[in-house]
Amino acid sequence: MNAVPYELPSRKARRLWFFISGIALALFILMAALEVNPLGLFTQFHHIADLADRMFPPNIAVLQDRQIWASVLETLAVATMGTIGGCLVGLLAGLLAASNTTPHPGIRLAVRGAMAVERAITAIFILMILLIALGIGPFASAVTLIFSTIGMFGRLFADAIERAEPQPCESMAATGATRLQIIAFGVLPQVVPALLGLSLYAFEVNVRAAIALGLFGGGGLGFQLHVANSGLRYHDVLGYAIISLLLVSSIERISDQARKRLLNSPTTTT
Amino acid sequence: MIAGYSAPRQFLWRLSAIGGLALALVWAAGLCEFQWKGLADSALRVLEILRGFFPPDWSAAEEILPEAAKTLLLASAATLIGSVLSVPIGLAGARNIAPPWLRLPVRLLLGLERATPDVLLLLFFVVAFGLGSFAGILTLGLSSVAMLGKLMADAIEEADPHVAESVRATGADFSQTIRYGVIPEVLPALVSNTMFRFDYNIRSTIILGAVGAGGLGQEILFSISRTNYERATLAALATLVLIVTAEQVGNSLRQRWMRDLRK
Numbered sequence: 001m002n003a004v005p006y007e008l009p010s011r012k013a014r015r016l017w018f019f020i021s022g023i024a025l026a027l028f029i030l031m032a033a034l035e036v037n038p039l040g041l042f043t044q045f046h047h048i049a050d051l052a053d054r055m056f057p058p059n060i061a062v063l064q065d066r067q068i069w070a071s072v073l074e075t076l077a078v079a080t081m082g083t084i085g086g087c088l089v090g091l092l093a094g095l096l097a098a099s100n101t102t103p104h105p106g107i108r109l110a111v112r113g114a115m116a117v118e119r120a121i122t123a124i125f126i127l128m129i130l131l132i133a134l135g136i137g138p139f140a141s142a143v144t145l146i147f148s149t150i151g152m153f154g155r156l157f158a159d160a161i162e163r164a165e166p167q168p169c170e171s172m173a174a175t176g177a178t179r180l181q182i183i184a185f186g187v188l189p190q191v192v193p194a195l196l197g198l199s200l201y202a203f204e205v206n207v208r209a210a211i212a213l214g215l216f217g218g219g220g221l222g223f224q225l226h227v228a229n230s231g232l233r234y235h236d237v238l239g240y241a242i243i244s245l246l247l248v249s250s251i252e253r254i255s256d257q258a259r260k261r262l263l264n265s266p267t268t269t270t
Numbered sequence: 271m272i273a274g275y276s277a278p279r280q281f282l283w284r285l286s287a288i289g290g291l292a293l294a295l296v297w298a299a300g301l302c303e304f305q306w307k308g309l310a311d312s313a314l315r316v317l318e319i320l321r322g323f324f325p326p327d328w329s330a331a332e333e334i335l336p337e338a339a340k341t342l343l344l345a346s347a348a349t350l351i352g353s354v355l356s357v358p359i360g361l362a363g364a365r366n367i368a369p370p371w372l373r374l375p376v377r378l379l380l381g382l383e384r385a386t387p388d389v390l391l392l393l394f395f396v397v398a399f400g401l402g403s404f405a406g407i408l409t410l411g412l413s414s415v416a417m418l419g420k421l422m423a424d425a426i427e428e429a430d431p432h433v434a435e436s437v438r439a440t441g442a443d444f445s446q447t448i449r450y451g452v453i454p455e456v457l458p459a460l461v462s463n464t465m466f467r468f469d470y471n472i473r474s475t476i477i478l479g480a481v482g483a484g485g486l487g488q489e490i491l492f493s494i495s496r497t498n499y500e501r502a503t504l505a506a507l508a509t510l511v512l513i514v515t516a517e518q519v520g521n522s523l524r525q526r527w528m529r530d531l532r533k
Contacts, residue, residue, distance in 0.1 A: 034340065054397075077300075078298075084294065124480045128491070138302040212389040234397070248386075
């Protein structure tokens, strides 16, 4: 038997306290560097009460406003555009970036590198450039989302494609199938459920992002929120906030359900 | 044969799925005012505008460095807060630990927070507390707590119950059972979730910064609205360095800690 190095309980406890005080110290230093007083949450709590006072009750009348439903649809359209466009290009990029489908390892590295760079460029910067070039509105938002979807989900697609079992492809190769045939009938059928599941997730992410980008001039619900907020119409702000919360959570629920059915349905897994 | 499988049904299913997607695309493109015809012109215009963004204005480095530091600090503080608070909240939200009167409200609040987009939360906090780090830290901290707390609760529910049972069998009381039977089981999940969240928080801080939390996001927004494009490029480069470094450091830390924890 190997002797397991045994630590004295007192020493273990000392190490635990050392760890805990280290975290506390780190938090203290971070707060000091940011000039944030965490106690402000309690001493200045009246600000939150104030805000609640100004916002309540939410303006229910916004629900009857045609404009707001148009902007909800606009937000959904931006997210749809970003998801479908981004996932289609992302699938192509993913195929180029997966080790088992790429035409050349060099291409794989180049595409993966490009996607990593895209992920590291903040969406705000991309959106701002597109707003200048294309004008304020949902178009710039949609293109921004297409880019960010390619960067993030193209990589996830590539990882999913790399997880495909090699055996079916090998047996296809043995029958004389070409490379494209192997990809289309050997690799893709294995990974389609994973790719569709990821795409549904992309849609969830993009609905949230579409609201956020709207605040900066990307149109839709976010823009309405921004306008109401800068006009100090706080009852409206709360009304819009409730709408966006309902939108986000219902999209999440629908996509959850769809994902579950997708993974159980025999027609898609074959 | 797989039960329920039939080739014509599969074909119809695929056809309708592709048709539905195409319809959705056409509808969405219409609503987004997608300029298919002018797409090439638009691309040219983007390239032309991009020319104005180069070269980056290196002389602004002195002013941008503190903003980058602020973004990093904000993300770290929020991650630390989220990570520390996720343990008690995870315990309070786990089916096998907490009674329903505690677990259900905790789970409900966590779900509500996660459904709220971060920018919305920040908008509220900025109205309440003004622009700056405080509103930023509140928003990011809350959203980190909500996500890490939920993941923690799930991890605790999935943890091997035999470990806690055998600790209890030695005569340990409730807090000892948690300390020695539950926490060590979920520590690897906590570490890896925390590193994931740190990465997420860096990106998120930049977007939130533009809404009013300060840091690099604000720098980019302000530089561009003052048509100081070269300066914005430098700030964007700083975000690039920050995100890539955070990813690399996070990955290597995670690997090292996970190895230590498995021992």
